[in-house]
Amino acid sequence: MAAGLAVGLVAPTAAGAAGAHQSAAAISAAIAAKLGGGPVKVMPNGGAMMPACRAPLEVGWLASTNAGFRTASVSCPSPTWTIYAGVRTEQDVTTLVATRAIRAGGAIDASDTAMRRVPAGTLHGAALQPARLSEGLRARGAIAAGRPILRSMTDLQVVVQSGQQIALRVREGGLVISAQGVALQNGSVGDVIEVENAASHHRLRADVVRQLPAASGVYAVVSDDAAN
DSSP: OEEEEEEEEEOOSSOOOSSOBOOHHHHHHHHHHHTTSOOEEOOTTTTTTSBOOSSOOEEEEOOOSOTTEEEEEEEEETTEEEEEEEEEEEOEEEEEEESSOBOTTOBOOGGGEEEEEEEGGGOOSOBOOGGGGGGOOBBSSOBOTTOBOBGGGBGGGOEEOTTOEEEEEEEETTEEEEEEEEESSOEETTOEEEEEETTTOOEEEEEEESSOOSSOEEEEEOSTTOOO
16 A cells, blocks of 8 residues: 655644654654555655654544545654644555566567556556457557556557458358458457448458457457468
């Protein structure tokens, strides 16, 4: 769990002795410890108005109905003072992460990815789903090791356009029937789009793929690498 200190309202209950002030880092550490050790970012001068505490800081929580925002009370027993701080919390999410650096144009597959837990705030877009790894994906740009992989980082953005002529493959067990077709919708690899058989003019739904999978179904093939 990660947390960011959003606001700080100072509410001392008694004046302390003049001298050193309580450090923001100590207040931050006390809140982090209460959260189980997650990192905490403190506003500048977060504790500068409070005298240095001569005893361990005590952290409590005010009631909250917002799972992503809590208010912490940080108290010092000697000298006596209390501050209140808004804390934004983030739940970790499990997502696909690069286990090694992937060069621009490099293949993205199961050999260089893994499902790992990361702070939700590190995802700035739609995450790539593991099922997509079988579709011959390539990186649009370099992806650093440890980075969550988003759809926008891949060539899933390359689409078949509505009205474009496409190769259709219908697989039924070991039998494969080939035909020419026309895409009736835009789609990226992995999408299901409506297509029309160019000869019969029948409309049907087809999975957009680069390579023909072993599973039975109707496929719109958008690369020259398709298996027969």
